[in-house]
Amino acid sequence: MDLQMSTFRPRSADPAEDPEAVAWLRAVSQGFHQDRLTDEALGRSLQGLLDDGFTLRAVHDHDIPAPADPRRPVATFSSTDGTINAGAGRMLPARLITDVTVRPSHRRRGLLRTMMSAELAEAKAAGLPVAALTVTEGGIYRRFGFGPATFEAKIEVATDSRFALHTPPDGGGQVVLVDAAVLEEHAGEIFRRYHAQTLGSVQRFSVIPTHVSGLWDWSSREENRRVRGAIFVAESGEPEGYVAWEARRDPDEFGKITVRDLVPLTPRAYLALWDFLGHVDLIDSVRWGSAPTEDPLRFALTEPDLYRVRGLDANVWLRMLDVPAALTARAWQSTGSCVLAVEDSLDLVGGRYRIKIADGDAEVTRTDDEADAAMDAAALGSICLGGVRPSVLAAAGLIRELRPSVAASLDQLFAATGPVWGITHF
Numbered sequence: 001m002d003l004q005m006s007t008f009r010p011r012s013a014d015p016a017e018d019p020e021a022v023a024w025l026r027a028v029s030q031g032f033h034q035d036r037l038t039d040e041a042l043g044r045s046l047q048g049l050l051d052d053g054f055t056l057r058a059v060h061d062h063d064i065p066a067p068a069d070p071r072r073p074v075a076t077f078s079s080t081d082g083t084i085n086a087g088a089g090r091m092l093p094a095r096l097i098t099d100v101t102v103r104p105s106h107r108r109r110g111l112l113r114t115m116m117s118a119e120l121a122e123a124k125a126a127g128l129p130v131a132a133l134t135v136t137e138g139g140i141y142r143r144f145g146f147g148p149a150t151f152e153a154k155i156e157v158a159t160d161s162r163f164a165l166h167t168p169p170d171g172g173g174q175v176v177l178v179d180a181a182v183l184e185e186h187a188g189e190i191f192r193r194y195h196a197q198t199l200g201s202v203q204r205f206s207v208i209p210t211h212v213s214g215l216w217d218w219s220s221r222e223e224n225r226r227v228r229g230a231i232f233v234a235e236s237g238e239p240e241g242y243v244a245w246e247a248r249r250d251p252d253e254f255g256k257i258t259v260r261d262l263v264p265l266t267p268r269a270y271l272a273l274w275d276f277l278g279h280v281d282l283i284d285s286v287r288w289g290s291a292p293t294e295d296p297l298r299f300a301l302t303e304p305d306l307y308r309v310r311g312l313d314a315n316v317w318l319r320m321l322d323v324p325a326a327l328t329a330r331a332w333q334s335t336g337s338c339v340l341a342v343e344d345s346l347d348l349v350g351g352r353y354r355i356k357i358a359d360g361d362a363e364v365t366r367t368d369d370e371a372d373a374a375m376d377a378a379a380l381g382s383i384c385l386g387g388v389r390p391s392v393l394a395a396a397g398l399i400r401e402l403r404p405s406v407a408a409s410l411d412q413l414f415a416a417t418g419p420v421w422g423i424t425h426f
Ligand SMILES: CC(C)(COP(=O)(O)OP(=O)(O)OC[C@H]1O[C@@H](n2cnc3c(N)ncnc32)[C@H](O)[C@@H]1OP(=O)(O)O)[C@@H](O)C(=O)NCCC(=O)NCCS
Pocket: 031, 032, 100, 101, 102, 103, 106, 107, 108, 109, 110, 111, 112, 113, 114, 134, 135, 136, 137, 139, 140, 143
């Protein structure tokens, strides 16, 4: 095998003008078991990569025997830079990683490790404080220093005749049904405002409004005409949240709604959208995969048993690249200090750090002082936004207390300024 890794930028949204990027896209769709890409899908994908400033990484096998096409990469990887809301409206810059595939004939030879190591080193050199990804398989990324940092609940709410809220929407504002094009028009701006105010949120790529509205489904690579949408409009006329969903129903039976995207800007918009979903006729349950782990809906329902958690998934995994930059970027709420020893098998952030917190800010410096606790880079990635408590990781054997009961004081020190919740998948 003659393996060679390269990085490149897509050049054109016209598939005919960018065969290198087209071959890369075909490899990605193969890796994720998607349909072969049509010209329309290729054009839209290239446009999306261009709009979001993606860099593509590929490994080619120049020794691959005919009839295999040597221009088709045997491994793919892509990245761009975005932001993560780190509390109090502060934005943490992040290298966002996606499209990780390795061809079955070339797996388990270290190609992912080679691509990931190069990417993380380059992101660090470029000054990014963290890298982030969302996973299909949770067992892969801890070895590269990624820890799960935000979570989402998979819920099912029974919406039969028992569905009612303690405080039904009071008429201040209204949920209105909208066509896909109108939903697409508003989805980007509503999400932008959600991202600006929600701790744990990750910036979305430019294609998402088209995807959530169903005008172009990025999974099926065609229009999804099942998608319906509604917007909560405040008395002022301002959109304050939206929901997009698909309903499925067999004749003569009650059906189910699956929420595709639900983006509230205020608690009242959240409840109003749920009140709307709970009263759709011919439907007896609503499923959603991105509910907050501390969901107000559970308490708003007069019959809490209607609410069922079907699963709890990690959403965003974070990888420290620059500990002082990452921790000073977030918002803090307690006062105190600690010394953490960080171990890093990739040698990007290993060492001891003193973290002093006062007045909502942290001062983070390297130190030779004795550490209070030791952890690997992945554990620090998990606790860095406050979405995972250090004492939980200590109990899991992932943080070592070097002073008795220090995990409890770390819990206070690292406590988030609010609920940590993200609804971005990439
Ligand atoms: C997952 C995938 C990218 C791995 O690529 P790869 O080149 O075979 O991985 P590497 O040989 O570089 O392995 C790197 C390490 O990850 C481990 N690893 C790889 N795939 C793994 C998996 N699916 N589960 C658990 N560990 C895995 C390897 O054992 C190796 O561990 P080590 O270095 O500590 O010994 C590849 O199998 C693939 O393309 N799968 C389909 C698409 C996919 O799942 N993408 C990831 C979405 S999150």
